[in-house]
Amino acid sequence: MNPKNPKLKYKKIWQFPQETHDFIKPMIKGRSLHVCCGNSLLCDIRVDIEEQEIQKSKPGFILGDMFDLNKVLNKHGIQKQSFDFVLCDPVWNLGYHVRHLLIYQLRDQIKPGGTLVFNCLWFPKIKTMKLEDMYVGLNNMAWRNVSLIGIYKKVQSQFNFNDSQD
Numbered sequence: 001m002n003p004k005n006p007k008l009k010y011k012k013i014w015q016f017p018q019e020t021h022d023f024i025k026p027m028i029k030g031r032s033l034h035v036c037c038g039n040s041l042l043c044d045i046r047v048d049i050e051e052q053e054i055q056k057s058k059p060g061f062i063l064g065d066m067f068d069l070n071k072v073l074n075k076h077g078i079q080k081q082s083f084d085f086v087l088c089d090p091v092w093n094l095g096y097h098v099r100h101l102l103i104y105q106l107r108d109q110i111k112p113g114g115t116l117v118f119n120c121l122w123f124p125k126i127k128t129m130k131l132e133d134m135y136v137g138l139n140n141m142a143w144r145n146v147s148l149i150g151i152y153k154k155v156q157s158q159f160n161f162n163d164s165q166d
């Protein structure tokens, strides 16, 4: 027995703190998609590479890889640009070289005029999407990474981006 008695408390990691859940929930409007949903039941369609038990309690979970998001959704009859709201809470330490592979597919799924909420410790820059707001999840743990919640509005469809530049 360790005499230090550190009073460890184990809780699930990789799960939204309740405050993050409560902060994001009111932003969800219209048809919604959550990529890397983990244990969260937020949104109509939820995608993750692992199915957590809780996902069985609500329809809309799709097992799939975020890097194949367009293909995964298409297999379920979901066309690109069909969501008003997309939420993504990815693994935070994604390599630089793969970040765009996720970001462009999130963009593809959002309707023009729709919203992306992206929760990570880095934030994307996307040509057809305007960064409207950025929030930082302040916490009181020393030296910890913080969560940046970026809120983007899709201002233009990526599919006719070149046409409309003329």
Ligand SMILES: C[S@@+](CC[C@H](N)C(=O)[O-])C[C@H]1O[C@@H](n2cnc3c(N)ncnc32)[C@H](O)[C@@H]1O
Pocket: 014, 015, 016, 017, 035, 036, 037, 038, 039, 040, 047, 048, 049, 050, 064, 065, 066, 067, 089, 090, 091, 092
């Ligand atoms: C930060 S956690 C998300 C936690 C979630 N927001 C919640 O409240 O439970 C990241 C999630 O990404 C998922 N994930 C990791 N790699 C993935 C991939 N290639 N495709 C889809 N999901 C992936 C993990 O299974 C994990 O559930």
